[in-house]
Amino acid sequence: MKKILLIIPAYNEAGNIAKVIDNLITNYPQYDYVVVNDGSKDRTAYICKDNGYNFIDLPVNLGLSGAFQAGLKYAYAKGYSYAVQFDGDGQHLPEYISSMTKIAEDGEHDIVIGSRFFKAQKPFTVRMLGSFLISFSIRLTTGRIIKDPTSGLRMFNRKMIELFAFNLNYDPEPDTISHLLRRGATVAEVQVQMQERTAGESYLTTYKSAMYMIRMGLSILLIQWFRN
Protein backbone atom coordinates (compact mmCIF):
# COMPACT_ATOMS: atom_id res chain seq x y z
CA MET A 1 0.00 0.00 0.00
CA LYS A 2 1.48 3.28 -1.10
CA LYS A 3 0.55 6.15 1.15
CA ILE A 4 0.47 9.09 -1.26
CA LEU A 5 -2.35 9.58 -3.74
CA LEU A 6 -2.27 12.10 -6.56
CA ILE A 7 -5.77 13.31 -7.30
CA ILE A 8 -5.99 14.61 -10.85
CA PRO A 9 -9.26 16.37 -11.69
CA ALA A 10 -9.67 16.47 -15.46
CA TYR A 11 -12.22 18.49 -17.36
CA ASN A 12 -11.73 18.38 -21.13
CA GLU A 13 -8.08 17.44 -20.81
CA ALA A 14 -7.89 15.03 -23.76
CA GLY A 15 -4.86 16.89 -25.11
CA ASN A 16 -2.81 16.63 -21.93
CA ILE A 17 -3.97 13.75 -19.75
CA ALA A 18 -2.11 10.90 -21.49
CA LYS A 19 1.22 12.70 -21.30
CA VAL A 20 0.75 13.56 -17.63
CA ILE A 21 -0.32 10.06 -16.56
CA ASP A 22 2.25 8.21 -18.68
CA ASN A 23 4.95 10.32 -17.08
CA LEU A 24 3.62 9.39 -13.62
CA ILE A 25 3.38 5.69 -14.40
CA THR A 26 6.85 5.33 -15.94
CA ASN A 27 8.88 7.77 -13.84
CA TYR A 28 7.06 7.94 -10.50
CA PRO A 29 5.69 4.48 -9.70
CA GLN A 30 6.07 5.23 -5.97
CA TYR A 31 2.93 7.38 -6.11
CA ASP A 32 -0.61 6.18 -6.64
CA TYR A 33 -2.83 8.35 -8.74
CA VAL A 34 -6.50 8.68 -9.60
CA VAL A 35 -7.92 10.71 -12.47
CA VAL A 36 -11.33 12.22 -11.77
CA ASN A 37 -13.02 12.84 -15.09
CA ASP A 38 -15.38 15.70 -14.34
CA GLY A 39 -18.05 15.00 -16.95
CA SER A 40 -15.74 15.99 -19.80
CA LYS A 41 -17.31 16.62 -23.19
CA ASP A 42 -14.19 15.57 -25.10
CA ARG A 43 -12.35 12.22 -25.28
CA THR A 44 -10.85 12.37 -21.77
CA ALA A 45 -12.85 9.38 -20.52
CA TYR A 46 -12.07 7.25 -23.63
CA ILE A 47 -8.38 7.99 -23.31
CA CYS A 48 -8.39 6.94 -19.65
CA LYS A 49 -10.30 3.75 -20.47
CA ASP A 50 -8.18 2.82 -23.50
CA ASN A 51 -4.92 3.25 -21.62
CA GLY A 52 -6.20 1.45 -18.53
CA TYR A 53 -5.67 4.38 -16.22
CA ASN A 54 -7.11 4.36 -12.71
CA PHE A 55 -9.99 6.80 -13.10
CA ILE A 56 -13.28 7.87 -11.59
CA ASP A 57 -15.85 8.90 -14.17
CA LEU A 58 -18.29 11.53 -12.91
CA PRO A 59 -21.51 11.37 -14.98
CA VAL A 60 -22.14 15.12 -14.65
CA ASN A 61 -19.87 18.12 -14.42
CA LEU A 62 -19.38 19.15 -10.80
CA GLY A 63 -16.62 21.72 -11.17
CA LEU A 64 -13.13 21.56 -9.71
CA SER A 65 -14.13 21.37 -6.05
CA GLY A 66 -16.71 18.62 -6.60
CA ALA A 67 -14.32 16.58 -8.72
CA PHE A 68 -11.50 16.99 -6.22
CA GLN A 69 -13.81 16.06 -3.38
CA ALA A 70 -14.69 12.82 -5.19
CA GLY A 71 -10.98 12.06 -5.32
CA LEU A 72 -10.63 12.83 -1.61
CA LYS A 73 -13.48 10.48 -0.74
CA TYR A 74 -11.65 7.79 -2.70
CA ALA A 75 -8.41 8.65 -0.85
CA TYR A 76 -10.20 8.46 2.48
CA ALA A 77 -11.86 5.14 1.69
CA LYS A 78 -8.56 3.63 0.54
CA GLY A 79 -6.75 4.87 3.64
CA TYR A 80 -4.11 7.10 2.11
CA SER A 81 -2.05 9.25 4.48
CA TYR A 82 -1.53 12.09 2.02
CA ALA A 83 -3.48 13.37 -0.97
CA VAL A 84 -2.04 15.74 -3.54
CA GLN A 85 -4.13 18.06 -5.65
CA PHE A 86 -2.46 17.70 -9.04
CA ASP A 87 -3.44 19.33 -12.32
CA GLY A 88 -4.16 17.21 -15.37
CA ASP A 89 -2.83 19.81 -17.78
CA GLY A 90 0.86 19.17 -17.21
CA GLN A 91 1.67 22.39 -15.38
CA HIS A 92 2.49 20.56 -12.13
CA LEU A 93 5.70 18.57 -12.04
CA PRO A 94 5.76 15.36 -9.99
CA GLU A 95 9.43 15.74 -9.10
CA TYR A 96 8.50 18.23 -6.35
CA ILE A 97 6.17 15.85 -4.54
CA SER A 98 9.03 14.18 -2.65
CA SER A 99 10.18 17.50 -1.15
CA MET A 100 6.58 18.37 -0.28
CA THR A 101 6.14 15.00 1.41
CA LYS A 102 9.32 15.50 3.40
CA ILE A 103 8.16 18.89 4.68
CA ALA A 104 4.69 17.55 5.46
CA GLU A 105 6.07 14.59 7.42
CA ASP A 106 8.92 16.36 9.22
CA GLY A 107 6.90 19.41 10.23
CA GLU A 108 3.64 17.48 10.69
CA HIS A 109 1.92 20.12 8.59
CA ASP A 110 -1.73 19.79 7.63
CA ILE A 111 -1.31 21.39 4.22
CA VAL A 112 1.79 21.86 2.10
CA ILE A 113 1.51 24.23 -0.84
CA GLY A 114 3.74 23.85 -3.88
CA SER A 115 4.62 27.51 -4.09
CA ARG A 116 5.99 29.30 -7.14
CA PHE A 117 7.04 32.29 -5.04
CA PHE A 118 8.32 30.86 -1.76
CA LYS A 119 11.89 31.80 -2.52
CA ALA A 120 11.50 33.30 -5.96
CA GLN A 121 10.24 36.85 -6.37
CA LYS A 122 6.64 37.20 -7.45
CA PRO A 123 6.52 39.00 -10.81
CA PHE A 124 4.51 42.21 -10.74
CA THR A 125 2.13 41.55 -13.63
CA VAL A 126 -1.60 41.92 -14.14
CA ARG A 127 -1.97 38.15 -13.82
CA MET A 128 -0.27 38.21 -10.45
CA LEU A 129 -2.34 41.13 -9.16
CA GLY A 130 -4.99 38.68 -7.97
CA SER A 131 -2.38 36.61 -6.19
CA PHE A 132 -1.08 39.73 -4.43
CA LEU A 133 -4.59 40.70 -3.32
CA ILE A 134 -5.39 37.23 -1.98
CA SER A 135 -2.04 37.05 -0.14
CA PHE A 136 -2.76 40.46 1.35
CA SER A 137 -6.29 39.45 2.39
CA ILE A 138 -5.01 36.30 4.09
CA ARG A 139 -2.31 38.29 5.87
CA LEU A 140 -4.90 40.81 7.00
CA THR A 141 -7.28 38.24 8.45
CA THR A 142 -4.88 35.58 9.74
CA GLY A 143 -1.57 37.42 10.17
CA ARG A 144 0.11 34.63 8.24
CA ILE A 145 2.01 34.98 4.99
CA ILE A 146 1.07 32.61 2.18
CA LYS A 147 3.17 33.62 -0.79
CA ASP A 148 1.35 31.58 -3.42
CA PRO A 149 -2.25 31.07 -2.26
CA THR A 150 -3.60 30.38 -5.76
CA SER A 151 -1.18 27.55 -6.48
CA GLY A 152 -3.17 24.46 -7.43
CA LEU A 153 -0.47 22.07 -6.20
CA ARG A 154 -1.33 21.23 -2.61
CA MET A 155 -0.72 18.28 -0.31
CA PHE A 156 -3.22 17.38 2.38
CA ASN A 157 -2.66 15.08 5.36
CA ARG A 158 -5.10 12.47 6.61
CA LYS A 159 -6.90 14.91 8.91
CA MET A 160 -7.46 17.36 6.04
CA ILE A 161 -8.55 14.57 3.68
CA GLU A 162 -11.34 13.68 6.07
CA LEU A 163 -12.31 17.33 6.66
CA PHE A 164 -12.38 18.22 2.96
CA ALA A 165 -14.06 14.99 1.87
CA PHE A 166 -17.11 15.19 4.09
CA ASN A 167 -17.80 18.88 4.62
CA LEU A 168 -19.45 21.62 2.64
CA ASN A 169 -17.50 24.83 2.05
CA TYR A 170 -14.13 23.11 2.05
CA ASP A 171 -13.22 23.81 -1.56
CA PRO A 172 -9.57 23.47 -2.51
CA GLU A 173 -9.27 27.26 -2.77
CA PRO A 174 -7.42 30.06 -0.97
CA ASP A 175 -10.42 31.03 1.17
CA THR A 176 -10.48 27.56 2.73
CA ILE A 177 -6.74 27.83 3.44
CA SER A 178 -7.42 31.17 5.13
CA HIS A 179 -10.29 29.69 7.14
CA LEU A 180 -8.14 26.73 8.24
CA LEU A 181 -5.28 29.03 9.26
CA ARG A 182 -7.69 30.89 11.50
CA ARG A 183 -8.73 27.60 13.02
CA GLY A 184 -5.15 26.64 13.79
CA ALA A 185 -4.19 24.35 10.92
CA THR A 186 -0.53 24.43 9.95
CA VAL A 187 0.29 25.33 6.39
CA ALA A 188 3.77 25.23 4.85
CA GLU A 189 5.09 26.19 1.46
CA VAL A 190 7.72 24.52 -0.68
CA GLN A 191 9.39 26.20 -3.64
CA VAL A 192 8.42 24.54 -6.94
CA GLN A 193 8.60 25.29 -10.64
CA MET A 194 5.54 25.07 -12.84
CA GLN A 195 5.06 24.73 -16.57
CA GLU A 196 2.71 26.58 -18.84
CA ARG A 197 -0.17 24.42 -20.00
CA THR A 198 0.33 23.03 -23.49
CA ALA A 199 -3.18 22.21 -24.72
CA GLY A 200 -6.81 22.70 -23.79
CA GLU A 201 -8.40 25.28 -21.57
CA SER A 202 -7.89 25.96 -17.89
CA TYR A 203 -10.68 25.87 -15.34
CA LEU A 204 -9.86 29.51 -14.82
CA THR A 205 -10.43 31.25 -18.12
CA THR A 206 -9.56 34.95 -18.23
CA TYR A 207 -13.27 35.71 -18.22
CA LYS A 208 -13.77 33.79 -14.99
CA SER A 209 -10.65 35.16 -13.29
CA ALA A 210 -12.21 38.44 -12.26
CA MET A 211 -15.26 36.72 -10.76
CA TYR A 212 -12.94 34.29 -8.99
CA MET A 213 -11.00 37.17 -7.48
CA ILE A 214 -14.15 38.91 -6.24
CA ARG A 215 -15.46 35.68 -4.74
CA MET A 216 -12.18 34.92 -2.98
CA GLY A 217 -11.83 38.50 -1.73
CA LEU A 218 -15.36 38.59 -0.32
CA SER A 219 -15.03 35.14 1.16
CA ILE A 220 -11.69 35.82 2.87
CA LEU A 221 -12.38 39.37 4.02
CA LEU A 222 -16.10 39.24 4.76
CA ILE A 223 -17.63 35.80 5.08
CA GLN A 224 -14.81 34.21 7.09
CA TRP A 225 -15.76 36.33 10.09
CA PHE A 226 -19.20 34.75 10.21
CA ARG A 227 -18.06 31.17 9.76
CA ASN A 228 -17.30 28.97 12.69
Add this chain to the structure above:
Amino acid sequence: MNIFIQCILIIGSLISIIFVVLCIRWGRGRFRIDDTVSWILMAFSLLVISLFPNIVISLAYFLGFESPINFVFLFIIFLLLQKVFCLSLQISQLEYKVSTLVQKIAIEEHERKTQEVE
Protein backbone atom coordinates in the same frame (compact mmCIF):
# COMPACT_ATOMS: atom_id res chain seq x y z
CA MET B 1 -37.52 60.61 5.12
CA ASN B 2 -40.10 59.84 7.78
CA ILE B 3 -38.24 58.93 10.99
CA PHE B 4 -40.70 56.12 11.66
CA ILE B 5 -40.00 54.46 8.30
CA GLN B 6 -36.29 54.91 8.89
CA CYS B 7 -36.50 53.17 12.28
CA ILE B 8 -38.40 50.28 10.73
CA LEU B 9 -35.80 50.02 7.97
CA ILE B 10 -32.90 50.02 10.44
CA ILE B 11 -34.52 47.37 12.63
CA GLY B 12 -35.50 45.30 9.57
CA SER B 13 -32.00 45.40 8.10
CA LEU B 14 -30.42 44.53 11.46
CA ILE B 15 -32.76 41.57 11.83
CA SER B 16 -31.92 40.38 8.33
CA ILE B 17 -28.17 40.67 9.00
CA ILE B 18 -28.52 38.73 12.26
CA PHE B 19 -30.70 36.13 10.56
CA VAL B 20 -28.27 35.61 7.66
CA VAL B 21 -25.24 35.45 9.98
CA LEU B 22 -26.95 32.97 12.31
CA CYS B 23 -27.86 30.78 9.36
CA ILE B 24 -24.25 30.77 8.16
CA ARG B 25 -22.83 30.14 11.62
CA TRP B 26 -25.23 27.55 12.97
CA GLY B 27 -26.62 26.16 9.76
CA ARG B 28 -23.13 25.06 8.77
CA GLY B 29 -22.98 22.37 6.17
CA ARG B 30 -26.20 23.55 4.61
CA PHE B 31 -25.32 26.90 3.07
CA ARG B 32 -22.59 27.25 0.48
CA ILE B 33 -20.42 30.34 0.86
CA ASP B 34 -20.98 31.32 -2.77
CA ASP B 35 -24.70 31.46 -2.10
CA THR B 36 -24.40 33.48 1.09
CA VAL B 37 -22.40 36.30 -0.48
CA SER B 38 -25.37 37.94 -2.21
CA TRP B 39 -27.52 37.75 0.95
CA ILE B 40 -24.85 39.25 3.17
CA LEU B 41 -24.24 42.06 0.69
CA MET B 42 -27.97 42.67 0.42
CA ALA B 43 -28.45 42.79 4.19
CA PHE B 44 -25.54 45.18 4.67
CA SER B 45 -26.61 47.47 1.84
CA LEU B 46 -30.10 47.65 3.40
CA LEU B 47 -28.47 48.76 6.64
CA VAL B 48 -26.38 51.39 4.85
CA ILE B 49 -29.46 52.70 3.04
CA SER B 50 -31.50 52.92 6.23
CA LEU B 51 -28.69 54.66 8.11
CA PHE B 52 -27.90 57.12 5.32
CA PRO B 53 -31.16 57.58 3.42
CA ASN B 54 -29.82 60.75 1.80
CA ILE B 55 -27.87 58.61 -0.68
CA VAL B 56 -31.12 57.12 -1.97
CA ILE B 57 -33.11 60.33 -1.68
CA SER B 58 -30.75 62.39 -3.81
CA LEU B 59 -30.40 59.54 -6.31
CA ALA B 60 -34.19 59.20 -6.55
CA TYR B 61 -34.67 62.94 -7.15
CA PHE B 62 -31.86 62.94 -9.65
CA LEU B 63 -33.62 60.16 -11.57
CA GLY B 64 -36.98 61.95 -11.29
CA PHE B 65 -38.90 59.76 -8.82
CA GLU B 66 -41.66 61.61 -6.97
CA SER B 67 -41.09 59.66 -3.77
CA PRO B 68 -37.73 58.14 -2.77
CA ILE B 69 -39.45 55.13 -1.25
CA ASN B 70 -40.81 54.28 -4.71
CA PHE B 71 -37.26 54.16 -5.94
CA VAL B 72 -36.28 51.86 -3.06
CA PHE B 73 -39.20 49.54 -3.79
CA LEU B 74 -38.44 49.49 -7.51
CA PHE B 75 -34.78 48.77 -6.91
CA ILE B 76 -35.49 45.96 -4.45
CA ILE B 77 -38.04 44.46 -6.84
CA PHE B 78 -35.38 44.53 -9.54
CA LEU B 79 -32.88 42.77 -7.26
CA LEU B 80 -35.46 40.15 -6.30
CA LEU B 81 -36.39 39.50 -9.94
CA GLN B 82 -32.73 39.08 -10.73
CA LYS B 83 -32.34 36.65 -7.81
CA VAL B 84 -35.37 34.65 -8.93
CA PHE B 85 -33.97 34.46 -12.43
CA CYS B 86 -30.64 33.13 -11.13
CA LEU B 87 -32.43 30.59 -8.94
CA SER B 88 -34.53 29.46 -11.89
CA LEU B 89 -31.37 29.01 -13.93
CA GLN B 90 -29.77 26.96 -11.14
CA ILE B 91 -32.88 24.79 -10.82
CA SER B 92 -32.81 24.04 -14.55
CA GLN B 93 -29.20 22.96 -14.30
CA LEU B 94 -29.96 20.85 -11.22
CA GLU B 95 -32.88 19.14 -12.95
CA TYR B 96 -30.67 18.31 -15.90
CA LYS B 97 -27.98 16.89 -13.62
CA VAL B 98 -30.46 14.87 -11.59
CA SER B 99 -32.03 13.32 -14.68
CA THR B 100 -28.58 12.52 -16.06
CA LEU B 101 -27.73 10.77 -12.79
CA VAL B 102 -31.02 8.87 -12.62
CA GLN B 103 -30.60 7.66 -16.21
CA LYS B 104 -27.02 6.56 -15.55
CA ILE B 105 -27.96 4.66 -12.40
CA ALA B 106 -30.93 3.02 -14.13
CA ILE B 107 -28.84 1.93 -17.12
CA GLU B 108 -26.11 0.52 -14.89
CA GLU B 109 -28.68 -1.31 -12.79
CA HIS B 110 -30.19 -2.76 -15.96
CA GLU B 111 -26.79 -3.93 -17.20
CA ARG B 112 -26.04 -5.54 -13.85
CA LYS B 113 -29.34 -7.41 -13.87
CA THR B 114 -28.87 -8.71 -17.42
CA GLN B 115 -25.36 -9.85 -16.50
CA GLU B 116 -26.74 -11.72 -13.49
CA VAL B 117 -29.31 -13.47 -15.68
CA GLU B 118 -26.59 -14.62 -18.07
